[in-house]
Amino acid sequence: MTSYDYDVLVIGSGPAGESAALNAAKHHQRAGVIEDRSMVGGGCTHRGTIPSKALRHAVKQLMRFNTGRLFREIGHSRQIPYPTALSVASGVIEKQVEMRSKFYARNNIDLHIGQACFVNEHTLAVRQADGIIEKITAGDIVIATGSRPYRPADVDFDHPRVYDSDTILDLKNTPRKILVYGAGVIGCEYASIFSGLGIKVELINSFDYLLAFLDDEISVALNYHLRDMGVMVRHREEYDHLEASSSGVELHLKSGKRLRGDALLWCNGRTGNTDGLNLEAVNLEADQRGHLQVNRNYQTSTPNIYAVGDVIGWPSLASAGYDQGRSAAAASRGKETVRYVDDVPTGIYTIPEISSVGKTERELTDAKIPFEVGRAFFKDTARGQISGEDVGMLKILFCPDSLAILGIHCFGAEATEIIHIGQAIMNQKGEGNTLKYFITTTFNYPTMAEAYRIAAHNGLNRLNDY
Numbered sequence: 001m002t003s004y005d006y007d008v009l010v011i012g013s014g015p016a017g018e019s020a021a022l023n024a025a026k027h028h029q030r031a032g033v034i035e036d037r038s039m040v041g042g043g044c045t046h047r048g049t050i051p052s053k054a055l056r057h058a059v060k061q062l063m064r065f066n067t068g069r070l071f072r073e074i075g076h077s078r079q080i081p082y083p084t085a086l087s088v089a090s091g092v093i094e095k096q097v098e099m100r101s102k103f104y105a106r107n108n109i110d111l112h113i114g115q116a117c118f119v120n121e122h123t124l125a126v127r128q129a130d131g132i133i134e135k136i137t138a139g140d141i142v143i144a145t146g147s148r149p150y151r152p153a154d155v156d157f158d159h160p161r162v163y164d165s166d167t168i169l170d171l172k173n174t175p176r177k178i179l180v181y182g183a184g185v186i187g188c189e190y191a192s193i194f195s196g197l198g199i200k201v202e203l204i205n206s207f208d209y210l211l212a213f214l215d216d217e218i219s220v221a222l223n224y225h226l227r228d229m230g231v232m233v234r235h236r237e238e239y240d241h242l243e244a245s246s247s248g249v250e251l252h253l254k255s256g257k258r259l260r261g262d263a264l265l266w267c268n269g270r271t272g273n274t275d276g277l278n279l280e281a282v283n284l285e286a287d288q289r290g291h292l293q294v295n296r297n298y299q300t301s302t303p304n305i306y307a308v309g310d311v312i313g314w315p316s317l318a319s320a321g322y323d324q325g326r327s328a329a330a331a332s333r334g335k336e337t338v339r340y341v342d343d344v345p346t347g348i349y350t351i352p353e354i355s356s357v358g359k360t361e362r363e364l365t366d367a368k369i370p371f372e373v374g375r376a377f378f379k380d381t382a383r384g385q386i387s388g389e390d391v392g393m394l395k396i397l398f399c400p401d402s403l404a405i406l407g408i409h410c411f412g413a414e415a416t417e418i419i420h421i422g423q424a425i426m427n428q429k430g431e432g433n434t435l436k437y438f439i440t441t442t443f444n445y446p447t448m449a450e451a452y453r454i455a456a457h458n459g460l461n462r463l464n465d466y
């Protein structure tokens, strides 16, 4: 039998790579990780989820201070510079890196710092910062190289006023007005963050609605609240060209409009990190967006090579990456895996936040599946009133006959947390998935979770025979 350096060798130490390596090590396999950043954690920890969420948290605290009546006893409302808000993120990144580095050390997972590319299906060449190339062999290889912001060729990202979601974390001043091109998840989250800091924002969306994959009612609510925060949302607009100078940026749209600002944040799409991997050497090819195709076991067409996380495209979430990494490592040991498809919840950290799981009203109607709706408004919950977080609602879509839950959509404080209560019930088999759970179970009071009881009663009251 051929002997390799590792049983499982993972490229990338983001959520997907980390969980693949840990799962292999926990099952007594020899595992190694190759990472081209000097620290572990991936794009998630250094440029994506963690810094953006830490920044958002700082901005939310500021917004609470500025809008809370009690705080007026302490002083006037204030603004803080963008770099100050951003500085809190670096502390969180440090803690994350420290914690994650220990995971590798404690589980005897070797970490190789350098850029990996394939030599053949069992060998990777790792180019270290000093130019030395190390060759490492493995029985199975997991590609978890993540993604980076998509950069169109005609936008000059070297210009000091032009940013993408990676470089926006290096912005050293507070623009008075920022143009955000691309109203996907990243664009909407950053639009909330900037407007929370008192910065004027123009959010340019090429579609008819914001985040069209959301339930229509939630998308409309997001649009309303962004406008309410002062964000100018422009729909059905497309980029034509950009002029950037020392005094500002001017974005020319195909409609003929010219929008001016102090800076531009371009966040229209991402590209999988596959270009430097020398995929030809292992008979693999990425698509136009740099994504790899995998089967339900996260296995590529080269049987000992797996791919997980952003590099395989949708849903491109840290949350999903953790599950996929674990599944791929299990599959490589011949274990049955779970392919995460329908049950991946969305968690969108706009202000207020959004979360959903299951079908939307539109999907159910298109599929001719009858449903009924139960709603609870946070303004009607005691906890919402006490905390002052009274914007938002919870909406449950359910089958009027069996009372099975078909979809849950939430907008408002703690939406990303409380969605999991409904998800747990929705995932029960057979009669376990029932709206009745929420009226036959005692909920702590006062809580945001109480919204489930209110929404369930609201929905059941709509049924004639209930």
Ligand SMILES: Cc1cc2nc3c(=O)[nH]c(=O)nc-3n(C[C@H](O)[C@H](O)[C@H](O)COP(=O)(O)OP(=O)(O)OC[C@H]3O[C@@H](n4cnc5c(N)ncnc54)[C@H](O)[C@@H]3O)c2cc1C
Residues within 6 Å of the ligand: 011, 012, 013, 014, 015, 016, 017, 018, 034, 035, 036, 037, 041, 042, 043, 044, 045, 047, 048, 049, 050, 052, 053, 114, 115, 116, 117, 144, 145, 146, 147, 165, 186, 273, 276, 277, 308, 309, 310, 311, 316, 317, 318, 319, 320, 321, 347, 349
């Ligand atoms: C601004 C922003 C906010 C986000 N917010 C959320 C959120 O709130 N919730 C959520 O679930 N998701 C969020 N995401 C998405 C989330 O960050 C990604 O889905 C996640 O990081 C993907 O994990 P990954 O392991 O696939 O890759 P990554 O985290 O990108 O890690 C891959 C690592 O591999 C390294 N690498 C690449 N090529 C090589 C090579 N050849 N050799 C060695 N190393 C290599 C990369 O440098 C990187 O460090 C956000 C993303 C962005 C950009």
Ligand SMILES: NC(=O)c1ccc[n+]([C@@H]2O[C@H](COP(=O)([O-])OP(=O)(O)OC[C@H]3O[C@@H](n4cnc5c(N)ncnc54)[C@H](O)[C@@H]3O)[C@@H](O)[C@H]2O)c1
Residues within 6 Å of the ligand: 150, 182, 183, 184, 185, 186, 187, 189, 267, 268, 269, 270, 271, 288, 289, 315, 316, 317, 346, 347, 348, 349
């Ligand atoms: N809270 C969260 O869960 C969270 C937060 C931020 C980002 N994210 C993830 O980050 C990803 C990126 O989000 P986004 O806001 O940049 O936009 P997006 O992926 O929603 O796409 C925005 C637009 O860019 C286009 N596009 C995407 N990739 C392209 C490419 N390579 N070339 C050309 N066009 C391309 C898309 O078709 C779309 O029109 C999402 O998949 C999202 O899951 C998640």
